[in-house]
Amino acid sequence: MLDLALFAFVLFFLAIGVARPFLWVLAYVYIDILAPQKIGWTLTPLLPISLIAFVAAFAGWLFVDQKRDMRVHYRQGLMVLLLLWCWYTTGVSAFPVEAAHKWSWVWKALVFAIFLPFTLTTRLRMEALVLTIVLTVGAIVISAGLKTVGGGGGYESLYFFVNDNSGVYESSTLATVAIGSIPLIVWLMKHGTVFPPDWRVKLFGVALIFACMLIPIGTEARTGLLCIAVLAVLSLRSVKNRIAYICGAGLLALMALPFLPQSYYERMATIGSSQGDASASTRVAVWEWTLDYVKANPMGGGFDSYRANSFTYEMPVRTETGNTSSVEYVEVTDKARAFHSAYFELLGEQGYVGFAIWLALMLSGLVQMERLRRRYRKRMSANGGGADAVGGDAGIAQLATALQSGLVVYLVGAAFQGIGYQPVVFLLLGLQVALWNWCRRQDKPARHLVKRAHAASRRSDPTPDPAMP
Incomplete structure (x- = not known):
């Protein structure tokens, strides 16, 4: 019955894309993260649904979408360079069979991230992508959280939808993605428009955040604990009363300690030393x-x-x-031990060139989101600090903050996992580029008026130029 329901939902998702081709983009994101073809055992594996959604997303944009708002950003150029470099190193790899297998999914993650900003031309589309990522990851997180509460957790013993220790279903990867999704959940709770932020949305959001926090406990992933600590520190930038926040966070941590299993304490105790593990x-x-x-x-x-x-x-x-x-x-x-670090993964597989491109892609994202965050918070202050619920200056500033925080969490988690090409993160990178381009388009009329006013003031200024003879 589950297989039939899942298959019907995927077909319905693809079918409604005929009327709204952008939904094919969201369908591919859903399929790429959840992997329903692995969950089903009879119907969903029959069709190459991932390939169908991938092709449909490109075809819908190519033949239907308007291209007047399309902008090519230099970070997309970095992704193209990384794609080409990975293609080159795959051709000269010492392990061609294994390299070809990894290349078969890495190139799709990179190509889709390059393509994604071309489709995210409105705020509603960007929100729809955030919502799809959050709900799809949430489907896995809620299931794993319920099993954790029921006592089914433990290192390498928490079972998800599929018995496949790869992709987002790898325990440490899921812990990193779950914690990195929390800022996006908070943003949807405050500034969402698809589901307006009423008490039901906020209640679901709080429950989903709680489920995300359970993942590091259920998987006993040490990386997850580090990600929680990093996110807690990053959140200090946004809270109004930091003293109350710190006291509340500490109190919640103390209240949770008696409910944690002994195996969790024993595994977390190995974080500080590499000698005994x-x-x-x-x-x-x-x-x-x-x-x-x-x-x-x-x-x-x-x-x-x-x-x-x-x-x-x-x-x-x-x-x-x-x-x-x-x-x-x-x-x-x-x-033949895996790298267990995205940084060393990129360095060992792509050398200094590929590692430099990847690192530039990540760091430029942090810088751009910080610039957007400061710019729109400054505007918010200039307008009296008003925060609108539909995502004006406050919404954009907090979305930039959420995308930046999610990327920081990923970069911390990536230090201890080989997730340098994780598709979910490349989706966030594509969303960052789209947000930057969208903000520049929105600000263009204002910049034009400022330039005109400046030029007019210079023409009307009778003060002679001291550089003139």
């Missing part, structure tokens, strides 16, 4: 190998170049006998 020890060893590898291969080794690694390190093993414990260092040889 096998996972952390191998990560450090892989990172050291990657630095040596990229020195010998400055252009990178292509996708999955980590398969070439082999290293030996000392791993402390603690044994307990009665009330005494002893530590013995055992020499361990390992090979």
